[in-house]
Amino acid sequence: GGDWFETETAWSAEAISEKLDTSLENLFPDDPGTSERLGPDLTAQWKSASGNGSASSSDGFDVADMAAAAITLREHVGEQVALAFADPAARLIASELADGLDEAGYMRADMAEIAARLGTDKTAVTNALAVCQTFEPAGIFARDLAECLSLQLAVRDRLDPAMKALIANLELLARRDFQTLKRICGVDEEDLLDMLAEIRALDPRPGMAFSGGASDAIVADVEVRAANDGSWVIELNSETLPRVLVDHIYFAQVSPHAKNQTEKDFLAECLQNANWLTRSLDQRAKTILKVASEIVRQQDAFLVHGVRHLKPLNLRTVADAIG
Structure with a gap:
């Protein structure tokens, strides 16, 4: 897969290498092996910290971990929908949204189509989505990569104005335009390095921690x-x-x-x-x-x-x- 930092940079590559104890090209861990787009504005060049999108270690299989991961994303989300929505209508909308999740945890369903199909307005669907975006793992139900990262940063209470500016300009990060990022975010080199390290700790595919089945179609009786x-x-x-x-x-x-x-x-x-x-x-x-x-x-x-x-x-x- 590609790398976010394939292009040349005139700004402090050595500083990042030294600060993060890694080469600039390895700021993000290994590619999990997919070329799917994680969002409409950025190709899937993110590097998943697990290396393959799963929770297993590189040292071998762990029976306990495998048993814990047996639940599917759909089942995990379904349990939270049942607890979070007392109103039957809102619960039905949330279930429709859950059906639109892909295996990475991104909400791929069209909001207007859901509203039309259920005979409701888009506001009701948007309100249900806002609740679903508070579910665990943090970042699911995001509609693009920037929203996925923002949801996780909000949980960590780290979505300050500077970080919002960085998330809104991921294309500059992809181009390694650190000078522009410093100016837009209003931070110095040291702060930007810390912000990059925080982003590296996030999970761009939060749904991948679960076993398959997020995209399996439900067959009606x-x-x-x-x-x-x-x-x-x-x-x-x-x-x-x-x-x-x-x-x-x-x-x-x-x-x-x-x-x-x-x-x-x-x-x-x-x-x-x-x-x-x-x-x-x-x-x-x-x-x-x-x-x-x-x-x-x-x-x-x-x-x-x-x-x-x-x-x-x-x-x-x-x-x-x-x-």
Whole structure:
């Protein structure tokens, strides 16, 4: 991958090398191996301190660390959404925002599209995003690299005017235009070196500490669409239905060859278990359809008018309604 400091500089490269005990080109650690853009204004030239975007050490695998990292970013964020949003409508907006996270923790969904899809205004989406940007790890839900760094610096109470100016001019850092950065930030060489060291300690990809799954699409069990008469058509998603068939023809061919009662009993038990499984799956499908139909019935106003008409609804209410 590229390096933020590939160009020549006329300003104090030796000072940075001495101050940070590293060469100027190694101010940021090794490239985690991706050329994706972390933000619209700066290519992915940032160097992740872990070397590969994960929390594992270079000395080998640690079972405890691997177990701790088993949770996905989606699951981690989902837990925080449930705690942070008491209002069902706001929680739904936050869940939509969470679905827009990429594996690095950046919010890639379009705010206006979310507002239109949920039948709400952009202000409600912006307010939900502001809450989500307080979640751990610091920096997630950022829309670009500068915002990601700013969120982390704010948590550290280090987002002062000078640091804001530096973050707003990352392209100058990429060009190693330190003279201009000193002037814009209003700092001397010593202060700028300290600021660069602080930025180096930040994580440009906060979501990478978690296992995969941030970008996995959620597959719905049911599909709901509006009918011409104003009602709702509710269908099971055939792609998610388990496909289990009992081959009675094969059973009829095999069973006559049973040599004794034990083998006959075994074959009969296998057929019984297979039939039980298919009946259970069929019952499961019918239950999902009944539950979905009741949810749609009770949330008709939400489906027609948008998120502001979302009603509180729990499993007990649905269970009582469907018997």
